Amino acid sequence: DADVTQTPRNRITKTGKRIMLECSQTKGHDRMYWYRQDPGLGLRLIYYSFDVKDINKGEISDGYSVSRQAQAKFSLSLESAIPNQTALYFCATSDSVGGEYEQYFGPGTRLTVT
Amino acid sequence: AQSVTQLGSHVSVSEGALVLLRCNYSSSVPPYLFWYVQYPNQGLQLLLKYTSAATLVKGINGFEAEFKKSETSFHLTKPSAHMSDAAEYFCAVSPSASKIIFGSGTRLSIRP
Numbered sequence: 001d002a003d004v005t006q007t008p009r010n011r012i013t014k015t016g017k018r019i020m021l022e023c024s025q026t027k028g029h030d031r032m033y034w035y036r037q038d039p040g041l042g043l044r045l046i047y048y049s050f051d052v053k054d055i056n057k058g059e060i061s062d063g064y065s066v067s068r069q070a071q072a073k074f075s076l077s078l079e080s081a082i083p084n085q086t087a088l089y090f091c092a093t094s095d096s097v098g099g100e101y102e103q104y105f106g107p108g109t110r111l112t113v114t
Numbered sequence: 115a116q117s118v119t120q121l122g123s124h125v126s127v128s129e130g131a132l133v134l135l136r137c138n139y140s141s142s143v144p145p146y147l148f149w150y151v152q153y154p155n156q157g158l159q160l161l162l163k164y165t166s167a168a169t170l171v172k173g174i175n176g177f178e179a180e181f182k183k184s185e186t187s188f189h190l191t192k193p194s195a196h197m198s199d200a201a202e203y204f205c206a207v208s209p210s211a212s213k214i215i216f217g218s219g220t221r222l223s224i225r226p
Contacts, residue, residue, distance in 0.1 A: 040218055040219075043158075048213070058213075101208040101214065102160050102208075105150075105159070107157045
């Protein structure tokens, strides 16, 4: 079984709809991240969380919100989706203890906003 | 501010040829450096990482990268390309424990 899972894997939604992307991990890591990937732009950080009570904005947090329901779960919400939020979204985890900053990624969620 | 520049958004090599993917970084402190690979319809997978233990780093699938502080570079190489190496490759720098900054990616194509 995958260590970092994301649901759904694909989603098509309409402008103005609320949508939630979910991420779960079994790695036991304390840190979790949400990125979006756009062609030619690499990955850009949306939000990150160092533990359940520590949530921080990344470089492109406008239009997004997150919830860290438990150490293993980190969800990303689009309150009112817009077409330029069409992208590939990745969740990642890392370990603050003994880790050397590397992050482990889920398989991604392809979101299309029409 | 820390940043990563990958030279060439698309690199094409013949099967069996040398693979060279270029990465330059800027960082005000000694960084951790990474190469990640993304196969089609998959997430990113760690290929190798530099953590100051050795300047030549060996990774999975025969890839290696050399940290050159004087050139602020961390280029990725593989002596002989395989068809299975076709993927997108991301260089990344982590100046602190709070974040990783990714380059824009290089798509590697392998010609038969």
